[in-house]
Amino acid sequence: MKAIVVTAFGGSEHMHYTEMEIPAIAPTQVLIRVEATSVNFADIKTRYGKKGAGPLPYIPGLDAAGVIVQVGEQVKGLRVGQRVAAFPVGGSYAEYAAAEEVLTFALPDGIDFETAAACPTVSFTAYKLLADVGRLQGGETVLIHAAAGGVGTTAIQLAKRLGAGKVIGTVGSQSKAAAAIEAGADHVICYEDGQFSEQVNELTGGRGADVILDSISGWVSEQSMLCLAPYGRLVHFGNAGGRAGTILTQDLHASCRSVLGFSLGTTRSQRPQLLQETAEKVFGFLQEGSLKMQIGGRFALKDAAQAHDWVESRQSTGKTLLVP
Numbered sequence: 001m002k003a004i005v006v007t008a009f010g011g012s013e014h015m016h017y018t019e020m021e022i023p024a025i026a027p028t029q030v031l032i033r034v035e036a037t038s039v040n041f042a043d044i045k046t047r048y049g050k051k052g053a054g055p056l057p058y059i060p061g062l063d064a065a066g067v068i069v070q071v072g073e074q075v076k077g078l079r080v081g082q083r084v085a086a087f088p089v090g091g092s093y094a095e096y097a098a099a100e101e102v103l104t105f106a107l108p109d110g111i112d113f114e115t116a117a118a119c120p121t122v123s124f125t126a127y128k129l130l131a132d133v134g135r136l137q138g139g140e141t142v143l144i145h146a147a148a149g150g151v152g153t154t155a156i157q158l159a160k161r162l163g164a165g166k167v168i169g170t171v172g173s174q175s176k177a178a179a180a181i182e183a184g185a186d187h188v189i190c191y192e193d194g195q196f197s198e199q200v201n202e203l204t205g206g207r208g209a210d211v212i213l214d215s216i217s218g219w220v221s222e223q224s225m226l227c228l229a230p231y232g233r234l235v236h237f238g239n240a241g242g243r244a245g246t247i248l249t250q251d252l253h254a255s256c257r258s259v260l261g262f263s264l265g266t267t268r269s270q271r272p273q274l275l276q277e278t279a280e281k282v283f284g285f286l287q288e289g290s291l292k293m294q295i296g297g298r299f300a301l302k303d304a305a306q307a308h309d310w311v312e313s314r315q316s317t318g319k320t321l322l323v324p
Helices: 041-047 113-118 120-133 150-161 174-183 196-203 219-227 264-270 274-288 301-312
Strands: 002-006 015-019 029-039 064-071 083-086 096-100 104-106 141-144 166-171 187-190 209-214 228-236 258-261 295-300 319-323
Touching: 002 301, 015 301, 029 083, 029 113, 029 301, 041 301, 064 096, 064 113, 083 096, 083 113, 104 274, 113 120, 113 295, 113 319, 120 150, 120 209, 120 228, 120 264, 120 274, 141 150, 150 166, 150 174, 150 209, 150 274, 166 174, 166 196, 174 187, 187 196, 196 219, 209 219, 219 228, 264 274, 295 301, 301 319
Parallel strands: 141 166, 141 209, 166 187, 209 228, 228 258, 295 319
Antiparallel strands: 002 015, 029 064, 029 096, 029 319, 064 083, 083 104
């Protein structure tokens, strides 16, 4: 099979399109012919040797959509010929990928492969952040940082679907504001223009946001505490800014505010069964049309290095796909 292989940590020049053996599956796994996969920012961090980096060489990629062509002897709920989305083991930037049954999700009719490939990492993350960790209640205000990205545009839509009264997004440049507005944000703040916490407080009548989704950390986390409402929940799920933020315990107990953490990677490895229910919820939203995956770019698998450069440039919005 053809696949992308990373041969050294560093820039995209270390990504090579080459011939590899089709993965052999374990008894609990399925083999998927990949129809589409997506580029996640975690793929770029791994390429630099930072996030979840393993031994070289390796095939990158967290999620994929395709058709099952082989099932392991212990697989009970899936069959050959079934259309699925999955979190593969051993990477997804390839024509074939192996995945555990518990991390493979049957696709309902009407969900195409590109939508399915764009979906798992960002939509499962966004749903868990809002519904399970952030415990969003009807009428509450949600603040979403990096609102033009894959998780951001998905979280905006899901927050609306889950009953948020107001959704505010932040972006790093004015050129990205349109993507957040298109996704359904009521207000978009460019945090390069000044103190976003002051603007959030103005937009909420001084109360602040009830749920804040933060994948940036550093100063963004610290300033988020200045616009977190009483009983509010700041949900931290990434460190894209490269610096840890400092939260003072004195800012929590009297205001009944919470700082919470979530990692989809940890959930995949330690509590994968939790994602089956998440998949059912997300696929239902896709079917009814209340969630639409924002696809900002498509590249051939052989051009994966160019796709990485595009995402890394911070110019991309929504999801970037690779198609074999």
